[in-house]
Amino acid sequence: MVVLGIETTCDETSAAVVERLPDGRGVIHSNVVLSQIAEHTPFGGVVPEIAARAHVEQLDRIIRQALASDGYTFGTIDGVAAAAGPGLIGGVIVGLTTAKAIALVTGKPLAAVNHLEAHALSARLIQDTPFPYCLFLASGGHTQIVAVRGVGDYVRIGTTLDDAIGEAFDKTAKLLGLPYPGGPQVEQLARRGDPQRFQFPRPLARRDNADFSLSGLKTAVRLAAERIAPLSETDVADLCASFQQAIADTVFDRVRMGLASFRASYGAPTALVAAGGVAANFAIRRVLEFAAVEAGTKLVVPPPELCTDNGAMIAWAGAERLACGLSDGLDISPRARWPLEEVSKPTMPALPLRGGS
Numbered sequence: 001m002v003v004l005g006i007e008t009t010c011d012e013t014s015a016a017v018v019e020r021l022p023d024g025r026g027v028i029h030s031n032v033v034l035s036q037i038a039e040h041t042p043f044g045g046v047v048p049e050i051a052a053r054a055h056v057e058q059l060d061r062i063i064r065q066a067l068a069s070d071g072y073t074f075g076t077i078d079g080v081a082a083a084a085g086p087g088l089i090g091g092v093i094v095g096l097t098t099a100k101a102i103a104l105v106t107g108k109p110l111a112a113v114n115h116l117e118a119h120a121l122s123a124r125l126i127q128d129t130p131f132p133y134c135l136f137l138a139s140g141g142h143t144q145i146v147a148v149r150g151v152g153d154y155v156r157i158g159t160t161l162d163d164a165i166g167e168a169f170d171k172t173a174k175l176l177g178l179p180y181p182g183g184p185q186v187e188q189l190a191r192r193g194d195p196q197r198f199q200f201p202r203p204l205a206r207r208d209n210a211d212f213s214l215s216g217l218k219t220a221v222r223l224a225a226e227r228i229a230p231l232s233e234t235d236v237a238d239l240c241a242s243f244q245q246a247i248a249d250t251v252f253d254r255v256r257m258g259l260a261s262f263r264a265s266y267g268a269p270t271a272l273v274a275a276g277g278v279a280a281n282f283a284i285r286r287v288l289e290f291a292a293v294e295a296g297t298k299l300v301v302p303p304p305e306l307c308t309d310n311g312a313m314i315a316w317a318g319a320e321r322l323a324c325g326l327s328d329g330l331d332i333s334p335r336a337r338w339p340l341e342e343v344s345k346p347t348m349p350a351l352p353l354r355g356g357s
């Protein structure tokens, strides 16, 4: 089954062609991602109206490129998938409406994919990852620990009570005068800094759940920076290193709790899967590795281009859903908010999936 996938929920315009083989393996035929970072950088963050306009201007070309790079046409794909939310509604409308038009004209099935579900299933695109597994999703908009029990079967174990982890990196970077997006900048500067110089809080540490709270940490960085201003280069590097250490310690503590909670409810997970832009952070990957080993499981992290927003994960989630007999009507609405638990489950037995479902 060959599916065209479209992603437009935030500041990446992306289209991809992905194949799901009968044995459940995935093949990426193309994955074209156009980042709008340059358009948003002057504003220090994503501007929804600019994002929506950029998607309108670029999407047709990106789709043509994604199809043509491996010789596909609208006639030779088996289905079309688009992220129908959650995300910035202007962008979501652009992607979903385009997918509906393609489905209508070609008569191919439509899969309106939840963007978080696509992150959740992306590990299965690159390697055999049977259900159930524990997902740690950390991006600019989301921080969640989720039990992934099957296609359309997700239970949230933990979430953030305020800022997402990527957002905490971005806001910390901004207050230190670093450009958007802040995560990679903070990680780079942290390499030269002293992670012990500032003792920032580890919010909710050892609390008996798997939730996060990060807004206090960002405030602590601001207060420390104000106390020692003007900041030298060393000060900025030390603030970045101490902040990143606090985040990494927090991730370790919260994911550990999440894995324990997973085991208590669903037995041993087949893997701890990390996804979202923050999974690119090396310090965070290291603590995830520790947490996985301690819980007697393995860590699976898709390559960076599949961790950040991309069309291939949308195409793949669409293919997994279509393979279970799930497709959507042309009357489906785009959604700015769409919790994972509200994603529909197959009502019929799924086709045999590699590793069971």
Ligand code: KG4
Pocket: 010, 138, 139, 140, 141, 142, 165, 166, 167, 169, 170, 181, 182, 183, 184, 187, 276, 277, 278, 279, 280, 281, 282, 307, 308, 309
């Ligand atoms: O998943 P993503 O590409 O987009 C969404 O937010 O959905 O994630 C982007 C986020 C940004 O907040 C960015 O600062 C963060 O991921 N990020 C990082 C790193 N690379 C990207 N955060 C920490 N360390 C990194 N190396």
Ligand code: ZN
Pocket: 115, 119, 139, 276, 308, 309
């Ligand atoms: Zn995302």
